[in-house]
Amino acid sequence: MLEKTDQVTEDIGQVMPNRRIYLKMKSLKEAQSIFFSAFNFTNFLKTEVISTTESLNRVTAKPIFARFSSPNFHCAAMDGYAVNAELTFGVTLDQPKELTIGKEVFAINTGYPLPDNTNAVIMIENVVEKEGKIEINKAVYPWQNVRKVGEDIVATELILPPNHRITPYDIGALLEGGIFEVEVKEKPKVIIIPTGNEVVPIEIAQDRGIEKGQVIESNSWMLSSLLNTTNAICEKWPVVPDEFRQLKTTIQKAVESDAHLVIILAGSSAGSKDYTVLALEELGEVLVHGVTIMPGKPTILAKVNNKPVIGNPGYPVSSVISFEQFVLPILSQMQGFVYEERPKLKVFLSCPVPSKLGIEEFLRVKLGQVGKNIVATPMPRTAGSITTLTKAHGIIRIPAQREGIEEDEQVEAELLVPQAEIFNTIVIIGSHDLTIDLLTSELKKIDPFLNISSSNVGSLSGLMAIKKGRAHLAGTHLFDPETGIYNLTYIDRYLPEIPVKVVNLVIRHQGLIVPKGNPKKIKSIEDLTRSDVLFVNRQRGAGTRILLDYKLKQLNINSSQIKGYDCEEISHMAVAVDVLSGRADVGLGIYAAAKALNLDFIPIAVEEYDLVVPETLWETKKIQTILQLINSHKFKQAVEKMGGYETSKTGMVKR
Numbered sequence: 163m164l165e166k167t168d169q170v171t172e173d174i175g176q177v178m179p180n181r182r183i184y185l186k187m188k189s190l191k192e193a194q195s196i197f198f199s200a201f202n203f204t205n206f207l208k209t210e211v212i213s214t215t216e217s218l219n220r221v222t223a224k225p226i227f228a229r230f231s232s233p234n235f236h237c238a239a240m241d242g243y244a245v246n247a248e249l250t251f252g253v254t255l256d257q258p259k260e261l262t263i264g265k266e267v268f269a270i271n272t273g274y275p276l277p278d279n280t281n282a283v284i285m286i287e288n289v290v291e292k293e294g295k296i297e298i299n300k301a302v303y304p305w306q307n308v309r310k311v312g313e314d315i316v317a318t319e320l321i322l323p324p325n326h327r328i329t330p331y332d333i334g335a336l337l338e339g340g341i342f343e344v345e346v347k348e349k350p351k352v353i354i355i356p357t358g359n360e361v362v363p364i365e366i367a368q369d370r371g372i373e374k375g376q377v378i379e380s381n382s383w384m385l386s387s388l389l390n391t392t393n394a395i396c397e398k399w400p401v402v403p404d405e406f407r408q409l410k411t412t413i414q415k416a417v418e419s420d421a422h423l424v425i426i427l428a429g430s431s432a433g434s435k436d437y438t439v440l441a442l443e444e445l446g447e448v449l450v451h452g453v454t455i456m457p458g459k460p461t462i463l464a465k466v467n468n469k470p471v472i473g474n475p476g477y478p479v480s481s482v483i484s485f486e487q488f489v490l491p492i493l494s495q496m497q498g499f500v501y502e503e504r505p506k507l508k509v510f511l512s513c514p515v516p517s518k519l520g521i522e523e524f525l526r527v528k529l530g531q532v533g534k535n536i537v538a539t540p541m542p543r544t545a546g547s548i549t550t551l552t553k554a555h556g557i558i559r560i561p562a563q564r565e566g567i568e569e570d571e572q573v574e575a576e577l578l579v580p581q582a583e584i585f586n587t588i589v590i591i592g593s594h595d596l597t598i599d600l601l602t603s604e605l606k607k608i609d610p611f612l613n614i615s616s617s618n619v620g621s622l623s624g625l626m627a628i629k630k631g632r633a634h635l636a637g638t639h640l641f642d643p644e645t646g647i648y649n650l651t652y653i654d655r656y657l658p659e660i661p662v663k664v665v666n667l668v669i670r671h672q673g674l675i676v677p678k679g680n681p682k683k684i685k686s687i688e689d690l691t692r693s694d695v696l697f698v699n700r701q702r703g704a705g706t707r708i709l710l711d712y713k714l715k716q717l718n719i720n721s722s723q724i725k726g727y728d729c730e731e732i733s734h735m736a737v738a739v740d741v742l743s744g745r746a747d748v749g750l751g752i753y754a755a756a757k758a759l760n761l762d763f764i765p766i767a768v769e770e771y772d773l774v775v776p777e778t779l780w781e782t783k784k785i786q787t788i789l790q791l792i793n794s795h796k797f798k799q800a801v802e803k804m805g806g807y808e809t810s811k812t813g814m815v816k817r
């Protein structure tokens with residue numbers, strides 16, 4: 163049965179199939195090879211003559227020969243006196259010589275033309291100036307300290323070959339050689355066509371906001387900004403609704419224009435309204451639909467009107483990865499230069515990462531140097547979260563033939579940020595707390611060169627990271643029911659052989675997070691056993707989970723009595739989001755998370771959130787700067803303002 167939205171296309175006189183599942187998926191290498199070899203880019207781009215001063219990064223269309231020599235006169239290479247070298251022959255320490263200024267020698271500065279009948283320069287340091295004369299005690303040889311005509315560039319010699327990408331140095335050489343205009347390949351023109359009924363252009367979103375179900379059209383802006391790193395000119399077309407005929411006509415218009423490459427955003431997958439592949443099949447040849455990469459799987463690579471046309475997946479991270487793998491290299495190839503890969507670093511993962519066999523994964527990671535090792539902390543793997551790219555320092559590619567990466571395995575990470583940023587990153591692993599986010603932003607204010615990479619893996623995993631030398635700091639709030647003490651007994655148990663310092667970050671209020679107005683009238687932990695109440699839990703090892711289990715034991719409640727006990731989230735905010743979205747009725751978390759999303763909060767406990775630091779790192783600048791910040795009045799004030807925190811022990815070294 164056709165869906166209501168499927169179109170009967172009059173122009174092709176047939177009924178649209180319901181949807182198109184991917185053709186046979188290709189590996190990244192196969193897909194790139196098929197796509198890149200499908201075009202002959204010789205003379206694909208016309209040429210144009212532009213000013214040399216504007217030619218940075220453009221690609222030469224022809225060989226460029228020098229018009230002038232440089233220098234075009236013999237000139238002094240040093241400050242001193244120009245002389246005919248013969249006059250100095252035989253001069254030594256024992257046999258010094260006086261030469262007359264203005265007759266035999268001539269004062270000269272670096273870069274000035276040599277006077278007639280001179281062929282060398284005596285450096286000013288090597289003369290004793292006397293009345294109208296100089297005394298020397300060392301000979302100079304012909305052309306010593308002189309830049310001869312054409313030393314750098316000889317007129318008519320080749321300055322740049324064709325198909326050369328012009329660098330800043332080339333601009334210097336071209337101008338020196340008297341080349342003020344260059345013939346280069348025209349800039350490739352790229353048309354981006356956003357699609358989707360739900361997609362709202364930014365002008366409209368800015369004016370009217372967006373409604374439920376609508377999405378701001380951000381991908382074309384992101385991709386056109388990426389295009390700025392090439393020479394391409396980008397033309398963004400209006401959003402095309404999910405309507406087959408309109409999409410097909412638009413693509414046709416785009417490929418018949420003077421554009422060299424066309425990108426269609428979204429609609430590349432298997433949805434009932436994903437028409438891109440069908441339109442492309444009718445207009446030209448679909449070379450690849452589906453690449454075994456993640457994100458970026460539904461990429462479509464096609465040839466229409468002899469031009470490359472790309473179906474770029476809608477999720478933002480998928481969009482970027484697909485774009486970087488297929489669009490940027492083909493634009494380089496079109497212009498005749500090699501696509502530059504990102505620099506790489508050897509790193510260790512902070513935890514094992516399983517992955518899907520047969521799929522090459524682009525894992526976004528945060529990086530930081532702890533001791534001698536660069537530690538990579540995986541970011542969430544969702545293709546829909548662009549923040550996994552904005553916050554990432556690098557990308558680790560997990561090969562398709564692997565089922566994951568082990569914790570202690572050394573792997574390569576492609577860098578998304580300058581290397582210095584990684585060396586200046588403080589790695590905090592452990593339990594999640596919003597004051598870590600505050601630390602991150604406040605730290606940037608007091609030291610713009612320091613960064614924090616924090617990952618939320620729970621308190622116990624934080625301690626394990628310290629044990630393995632994978633973190634500078636661990637954030638922990640582990641309650642010991644036996645002693646009533648926070649953290650210290652766990653540190654004794656799990657880190658007996660590692661001397662550490664323990665600093666209190668905050669005292670915080672934990673409680674039940676419920677929707678605004680508390681519709682289910684939840685008052686206490688006992689209410690979690692009600693059949694009409696759906697709970698959301700934290701992951702095993704999280705301090706909040708340990709607190710809950712302790713409270714349940716105290717109240718003699720079995721976890722099986724709680725609906726949703728097995729449903730886990732890895733942060734307080736994730737729990738709060740579940741409550742806000744109605745996925746759960748209640749979760750246990752900190753007040754600040756409830757407040758951030760305007761939810762209600764029923765206090766249950768007060769706990770100590772501490773930072774654990776290996777003693778070996780205590781005196782380092784990174785740790786001392788963090789400690790200075792934590793102890794500042796400004797930081798404590800900002801924490802108090804968030805609500806649900808106390809700072810009476812903040813900065814206190816507990817051990």
Ligand SMILES: Nc1nc2c(c(=O)[nH]1)N[C@H]1C(S)=C(S)[C@@H](COP(=O)(O)OP(=O)(O)OC[C@H]3O[C@@H](n4cnc5c(N)ncnc54)[C@H](O)[C@@H]3O)O[C@H]1N2
Nearest residue numbers: 356377378379380381428429430431432459475476477480
């Ligand atoms: N049954 C299956 N469903 C999906 C599969 C699959 O294999 N089987 N693949 C998934 C994968 S992987 C990806 S990636 C997505 C991409 O699909 P599309 O390219 O068809 O994109 P849409 O579904 O239209 O949109 C996805 C998402 O992106 C938003 N979007 C779209 N355009 C823009 C834009 N210009 N700016 C910002 N955001 C945009 C859109 O609203 C959606 O939220 O398919 C999976 N599905």
Ligand code: MOO
Nearest residue numbers: 457458459480545
């Ligand atoms: O392959 Mo999709 O691009 O993971 O989200």
